[in-house]
Amino acid sequence: MAWSANSKTTARLLTLAVGMLGFALFVMPPLYDAFCEVTGLNGKTGGRYEAVPAAVDRQRLVKVQFVASNNESMPWEFKPGVVEMRVHPGEAIDTVFHARNPTGQDMVGQAIPSLAPSKAAAYFHKTECFCFNQQTLNGGESAELALRFIVDPDLPPSINTITLSYTLFDVTERVAHQTDNKNTDSEREG
Amino acid sequence: MAHGPKPGFTRWLYTTNHKDIGSMYLWFSFAMFLLGGCMALVIRAELFQPGLQIVQPEFFNQMTTMHGLIMVFGAVMPAFVGLANWMIPMMIGAPDMALPRMNNWSFWILPFAFAMLASTLFMEGGAPNFGWTFYAPLSTEYAPPSVTFFIFSIHIMGASSIMGAINIVATILNMRAPGMTLMKMPLFVWTWLITAYLLIAVMPVLAGVVTMMLMDIHFGTSFFSAAGGGDPVLFQHVFWFFGHPEVYIMILPAFGIVSAIIPTFARKPLFGYSSMVYATASIAFLSFIVWAHHMFTVGMPIAGELFFMYATMLIAVPTGVKVFNWVTTMFRGSMTFETPMLFAIAFVILFTIGGFSGLMLAIAPADFQYHDTYFVVAHFHYVLVPGAIFSITAGVYYWLPKWTGHMYNETMGKVHFWLAFIGLNVTFFPMHFVGLAGMPRRIPDYALQFADFNQIASVGAFLFGAAQLVFLFNVVRTVRGGGKATDEVWENPQGLEWTVPSPAPYHTFSTPPAVR
Numbered sequence: 176m177a178w179s180a181n182s183k184t185t186a187r188l189l190t191l192a193v194g195m196l197g198f199a200l201f202v203m204p205p206l207y208d209a210f211c212e213v214t215g216l217n218g219k220t221g222g223r224y225e226a227v228p229a230a231v232d233r234q235r236l237v238k239v240q241f242v243a244s245n246n247e248s249m250p251w252e253f254k255p256g257v258v259e260m261r262v263h264p265g266e267a268i269d270t271v272f273h274a275r276n277p278t279g280q281d282m283v284g285q286a287i288p289s290l291a292p293s294k295a296a297a298y299f300h301k302t303e304c305f306c307f308n309q310q311t312l313n314g315g316e317s318a319e320l321a322l323r324f325i326v327d328p329d330l331p332p333s334i335n336t337i338t339l340s341y342t343l344f345d346v347t348e349r350v351a352h353q354t355d356n357k358n359t360d361s362e363r364e365g
Numbered sequence: 366m367a368h369g370p371k372p373g374f375t376r377w378l379y380t381t382n383h384k385d386i387g388s389m390y391l392w393f394s395f396a397m398f399l400l401g402g403c404m405a406l407v408i409r410a411e412l413f414q415p416g417l418q419i420v421q422p423e424f425f426n427q428m429t430t431m432h433g434l435i436m437v438f439g440a441v442m443p444a445f446v447g448l449a450n451w452m453i454p455m456m457i458g459a460p461d462m463a464l465p466r467m468n469n470w471s472f473w474i475l476p477f478a479f480a481m482l483a484s485t486l487f488m489e490g491g492a493p494n495f496g497w498t499f500y501a502p503l504s505t506e507y508a509p510p511s512v513t514f515f516i517f518s519i520h521i522m523g524a525s526s527i528m529g530a531i532n533i534v535a536t537i538l539n540m541r542a543p544g545m546t547l548m549k550m551p552l553f554v555w556t557w558l559i560t561a562y563l564l565i566a567v568m569p570v571l572a573g574v575v576t577m578m579l580m581d582i583h584f585g586t587s588f589f590s591a592a593g594g595g596d597p598v599l600f601q602h603v604f605w606f607f608g609h610p611e612v613y614i615m616i617l618p619a620f621g622i623v624s625a626i627i628p629t630f631a632r633k634p635l636f637g638y639s640s641m642v643y644a645t646a647s648i649a650f651l652s653f654i655v656w657a658h659h660m661f662t663v664g665m666p667i668a669g670e671l672f673f674m675y676a677t678m679l680i681a682v683p684t685g686v687k688v689f690n691w692v693t694t695m696f697r698g699s700m701t702f703e704t705p706m707l708f709a710i711a712f713v714i715l716f717t718i719g720g721f722s723g724l725m726l727a728i729a730p731a732d733f734q735y736h737d738t739y740f741v742v743a744h745f746h747y748v749l750v751p752g753a754i755f756s757i758t759a760g761v762y763y764w765l766p767k768w769t770g771h772m773y774n775e776t777m778g779k780v781h782f783w784l785a786f787i788g789l790n791v792t793f794f795p796m797h798f799v800g801l802a803g804m805p806r807r808i809p810d811y812a813l814q815f816a817d818f819n820q821i822a823s824v825g826a827f828l829f830g831a832a833q834l835v836f837l838f839n840v841v842r843t844v845r846g847g848g849k850a851t852d853e854v855w856e857n858p859q860g861l862e863w864t865v866p867s868p869a870p871y872h873t874f875s876t877p878p879a880v881r
Contacts (some may be wrong), residue, residue, distance in 0.1 A: 180538075181463045181535045181539050182541040184463075184531075184535040184539060185464065185531055185535055186539055187528075188374075188531045188535070188565050190535055191565050191566065192527050192531070192565050192568070192569050194569075195566050195567070195569035195570055195573075196569035196570075196572055196573050196588065197571060198569075198570070198573075198605060199570040199572070199573025199574060199606075199607075200573045200576060200577065203570075203573075203599075203602070203603050203606070204577075204588055204599060204603075207596070207599045208596075211596070214666055246591075246752060254682060258676070259760065264377065266741070285592050285593070286593075287591045287592065293666070294666075303624070308824075344591065344592030345592075346592050346593070348874060349585060349593060351831065352585045
């Protein structure tokens with residue numbers, strides 16, 4: 176009798192433990208992402224934005240600053256075309272960043288955006304951004320990276336300056352790794 | 366039923382006896398305590414003077430990391446599990462633990478986990494050097510190759526803790542003697558029941574976070590890598606979701622031990638038994654909703670800062686209830702000051718100091734000043750050393766006569782206490798001052814103005830270390846012989862463990878005792 180009570184308790188507790196492992200692995204990361212999206216925590220900006228026709232607020236000017244930096248091992252030259260601009264909320268703006276691969280190797284880069292103040296993250300929409308894709312640059316090659324954005328007219332009046340920062344990461348090895356995996360997968364399937 | 370232990374080494378290898386396994390846990394944790402302590406002494410020796418004298422910065426970082434990991438997972442947690450194994454069946458009138466074979470397994474995988482962890486010290490690139498909190502990307506992109514061994518050893522420790530916790534819950538829920546209702550259980554049993562639930566809930570989260578690290582390092586995922594769309598801050602959230610309950614895992618059983626000792630030597634029943642139970646449960650609940658107070662400076666909305674600040678301060682309420690109850694138990698008691706009582710009183714006083722520095726750290730705006738300074742080091746050593754270590758020591762002195770049948774040497778016990786008490790305060794109190802003055806933690810070298818206090822702290826650390834050798838000597842001597850202990854050992858102590866002979870026979874309560 177004691178045995179069956181113990182097995183029941185053990186089974187229940189094991190379920191709890193496995194459930195918590197699943198919670199940590201499969202629930203917490205997406206939950207965190209969702210939370211960041213809602214609150215703009217860490218200045219995470221959203222994905223591609225489908226432009227909706229909205230009135231441009233000609234009365235208001237918001238200062239938008241651009242910052243470009245490299246993750247520690249990234250050798251590319253990376254800088255914004257314009258460092259600062261004043262835009263009307265609701266207006267679609269085009270700008271560019273410049274990148275050059277000064278090394279002899281072909282490389283792949285990935286830009287990760289971050290926005291300050293984080294409260295503004297939900298009101299900064301990108302309809303076109305080089306950060307949506309990885310950038311491949313052959314040795315010595317340079318490129319103009321396009322960005323098209325709209326500042327939402329609902330931007331809280333307390334925010335007058337938005338700083339958009341891009342950090343450029345070297346993902347050459349990561350991409351090579353994933354291609355290898357894909358190749359082995361398709362070989363297995365084939 | 367009069368068969369005793371098997372002769373020879375296989376007794377320890379194959380044993381399913383809760384007393385054998387409890388002893389093994391306790392000896393193992395003491396060995397880890399000495400190992401982690403030696404690492405602490407390397408740290409303190411290096412910090413005796415500004416400049417680099419003894420070790421290189423790379424090795425210094427390995428020492429701080431390994432010291433933390435070994436003390437948390439190797440010394441404190443197994444010691445509490447060892448005490449639980451020894452005492453819980455005897456306190457609730459059960460013949461053994463509910464799952465004795467799993468008990469054996471959960472102990473015997475531990476030495477392998479720690480052998481693996483310690484072996485990283487001799488590997489190319491050295492041992493883990495990213496701090497015991499192993500924040501990504503320090504522990505992923507910038508980690509030494511040995512990090513994989515660290516991850517697997519954490520997995521094994523986690524499995525061991527979860528099995529131990531399941532065993533304890535099953536024992537407490539199913540194996541109590543007739544009449545031993547939940548609200549009649551000794552507080553040590555209660556605090557362990559709640560601790561075990563915390564362990565089952567958060568050790569899998571720790572396993573999850575190291576698994577994500579493993580995937581990031583070897584399988585190309587990017588949970589914590591911004592380059593692939595992940596976020597290093599996610600690591601901190603997941604880690605502290607485990608980490609904060611973990612710090613209560615290391616203190617709740619201590620509350621139980623102290624709640625057993627103080628009434629015995631104050632010769633009064635514990636004041637406010639049921640409020641103690643509810644306070645423990647409240648602390649356990651609150652531990653799940655305060656994790657971000659470890660990372661106020663990481664960038665959070667103001668609402669988040671405020672929520673975590675107020676929730677953290679709320680913990681002071683149930684903790685205050687406990688301290689009030691212990692003090693009230695002692696109030697107008699006929700107190701005597703044997704070694705366990707000295708450690709228990711020191712626990713109450715010094716843990717309260719650690720609690721207050723915790724409240725200071727809970728103030729989010731002030732925390733920006735204290736964050737990652739020696740003030741934090743002083744705070745958590747004040748809660749862990751007098752909190753966990755002193756209570757374990759008190760518990761060992763309190764129950765050692767029951768385990769061995771011999772009285773320990775009281776004079777030597779008092780010498781141990783005073784050396785440890787003075788050593789502890791000399792070590793950690795000055796850290797408050799250097800921390801407030803701005804000395805960062807985890808650095809092998811420091812600015813000249815911190816030299817005096819660091820010198821004092823280092824002297825205290827060696828004193829504290831020496832005190833532990835007195836403890837070891839006293840325990841070994843008591844195990845080998847000494848004055849006979851009576852069955853009651855102390856004057857009219859409460860609890861079923863005192864109704865069995867001293868030393869406790871290999872099998873106790875084969876027939877359940879009558880509980881009134």
